[in-house]
Amino acid sequence: MRRRLLTAVVMVMGLGACAERPVLWANAEVSGERAGTDLAACRRWADDRLDPGRVAEETADSPLRAAERSQARGRLDALVAACMRSKGYRPKAR
Numbered sequence: 007m008r009r010r011l012l013t014a015v016v017m018v019m020g021l022g023a024c025a026e027r028p029v030l031w032a033n034a035e036v037s038g039e040r041a042g043t044d045l046a047a048c049r050r051w052a053d054d055r056l057d058p059g060r061v062a063e064e065t066a067d068s069p070l071r072a073a074e075r076s077q078a079r080g081r082l083d084a085l086v087a088a089c090m091r092s093k094g095y096r097p098k099a100r
Contacts, residue, residue, distance in 0.1 A: 029083075030098040031090050041095070048089035052082050 031041060056078060087097075 029087065031095040032098045033093070033095045035094065044093050044095070045086075045090065048086045048093070051089055052085035055085055056082050 031045060033041060036044070
């Protein structure tokens with residue numbers, strides 16, 4: 007039973023990772039080059055707040071910790087989104 011649960015958790019997490027697509031940001035007042043620079047700055051800022059590398063290192067041994075890595079990635083993405091919104095960007099419609 008435990009092995010089945012572990013297998014199911016790993017499969018669901020793997021499928022979730024495949025489904026993720028990066029968010030594209032738009033701001034009519036800035037160039038595409040500037041948008042890339044702003045996104046990189048927001049990613050660095052968010053990285054400094056969370057240190058996701060530490061989380062990945064601590065959880066690398068256990069597939070059950072995949073959920074923790076996913077949660078850390080979610081927090082990182084939320085910080086990047088908040089930073090980009092503060093700079094006047096909005097998610098692009100796909």
